[in-house]
Amino acid sequence: MLLSQGEEPARSAGPGARWTVDDVLALAPDEASRDALHGLGPERAWSGAGCAGPGIVWGLRATGGGTSHRTAADMNEVSFTCSCMHPQSPCPHALELLLLHVGDAPALRQSAEPPAWAAEWLTGLRGRTAAAEAAGSAVGKGPTGADGAAARALAAQRRASRRAERITGGAQELEQRLADLLRGGLAAAEQPGHALWEETAARMVDAQAPGLAHRVRELGEVPASGAGWPARFLEECALLHLLDSAWLGLDRLPAPLAATVRMRVGLTAAAEGPAVRDHWLVLAQYDVPDGRIVTRRIWLHGRGSGRTALLLSYGAAGRAPDRALPVGTVIDAEVTPHPGGGLRGELGRQFGEPDATPAPPPGGTTADALGAYGRALLDDPWLNAWPAVLRDVVPARSGEGWRLAGAADGAAVPITASALSRPGLWKLVALSGGRPLTVFGECGHRGFEPLAAWSPDTSDRSGAGGPVALL
Incomplete structure (x- = not known):
């Protein structure tokens, strides 16, 4: 039996309009469901x-256990159905299907008629919509006022409890699979193909733990890493x-x-708390393909704070996300932080027009960078x-x-192997010309990933040509 999922949140794209990744993400019932889209399986x-x-x-x-879920969506009515019996609506499979659609995936072939099971659901949906319009009421309208707020809060609490139980089941299953793998030796991990890891990752997605699914897929790539x-x-x-046990x-x-x-398991929360208004310098902007989503990462530095x-921000595979902030731009804006000890924030109101500055932010030594990373690991061992x-x-x-060595003390940090094959390394070398310069990047256990650099001519803090993006 198909589960017809209930009332859906509004979206920005109207009937007949071209849907975007942001429209799909806006349908997700919570932040964790949006993040789960990154951990879903291949096309x-x-x-x-x-x-x-x-x-x-x-x-x-396909679920990874030899069965399949029937999933369908009517984007005009903003309604979905799936046989997975997921407690939240829309379920991850419906969101994944919509994401395939907005990305023009080859798997979604144009067809004149849907299969019988989908046609049956569509017929029922049309009947319910017509009945609701005739009655002059919205489908699925719930109680209002204080009683409605209390009911919604109780329903949210129950959903959170059910999800926690599902994640716990997934974590216990993953612990058993890790134990079986290590007991049998690492030879099995070197077998060609990723069937074991894809199946395990799919199980973690079904357990509503996208963070665990992502790490499982990364684990499956290690045997081919050299x-x-x-x-x-x-x-x-x-x-x-360690994450399972935690x-x-x-x-x-x-x-x-x-x-x-x-x-880390995927229960991220929305941005909250007091917004920080500052003149934010755009340090770096780059895109990371992540399955059927392209994630755009933008680093900001508050000049006052x-x-x-x-x-x-996100876009469909092969398409850049809408938000773009050129490196070196300064924006007077509010940024609202996400809870926890991370650095993620949401860009809020902007005041005035963006400006540009060639001057780099204050910097430190390689020892300072390594020390900051070490302190961050105390709060987040998976960083x-x-x-x-x-x-x-x-x-x-x-x-x-290659490495970046301090001109004064000679202390150095290696440049990551991934950066060695990109043109950005040679931009960095050419910009330096053997002279000291300022570099922004990400410092971690694999080394330093350079993302932007300022010419040695900016050493007087006046700036010559502004930062050079290295990605």
Whole structure:
């Protein structure tokens, strides 16, 4: 039996309008559901998928256990159905199907008629919509006033409790799979293909733990990462085990660490608290493909507060997100932080027109950057990198790699292997010309990822040509 999901939030795109990734994300019932879209499986997990105009899509979503969920959506009525019996609406499978549609995925073939099961649901939907219009009332309208608010709060509490139970079940299953893998030895991990990891990741998505699903997929990529992979594999297994154990013992953790664990498994919260108004300098902007979503990361530095903030926005695969802030731009704006010890924030009201400045922000030494990353690890052991501005460093060869060395003390930090194959490294070398310069990037256990640099000519703080983006 299909579960017809209930009332949906409003979206910005009207009937017949072109939907965007932001429209799909706006339908997600909470922040964690939006984040879950990053952990969903590959396009090949869908079969029998299709679309018919205007705005009707359907498909069969494999679960990883040999079964499939029937999922369909009518984007004109903003209504969905799925056989997964998920407690929230729309469910992750419906959101994934819509994301395939807005990304023009080949899996959604144009078809004149939907299959019988989808046609049956559409017929019922039309009947319910007509009956609601005849009665002059909105479908699914709930109680209003204080009673309505209390009922909605109680329903939200119940949903959160059910989700926590599902995550706990997923964490327990993942612990067992890790134990079985290590008991049998690492040879099995080197087998070609990612079937084991995709199935395990799919199970974590079904458990509503997108953070665990993401780490499982990263674990599956380690055996193909080259020499020394067993040590890296064990490190990642240990971190995954630590996250599982932390979730299963969440009630015994200090409040800040418990908030970090919730965030790492996928229970992120919306931005809240007092907004910080400042003149924010755009330090870096770059896009990261993540399955069927492109994540845009924008780093900001508050010139008055000295705070660093990370803005995230999303676009469909192959399409850039709408928000764009050129490196070197200064905006007078409010930024609202997300709860917890991270740096993520939401850009709020802007005042006046953006300006530009060639002057770099204050920086420190390589030792300062490594120390800041170490302190951040105390609050978040799963943190891969931390933002840092290095002042007066020179790029130099180090064996087969490169490093950034302090001009005064000679202390150095290696440049990440991923940066060595990009043109940005040679931009950095050419900009330096052997002279010290200021570099912004992300410092972590893999080294330093340079994202932007200021010419040595800016050493007088007046600035010559502004920052150079390295990504």
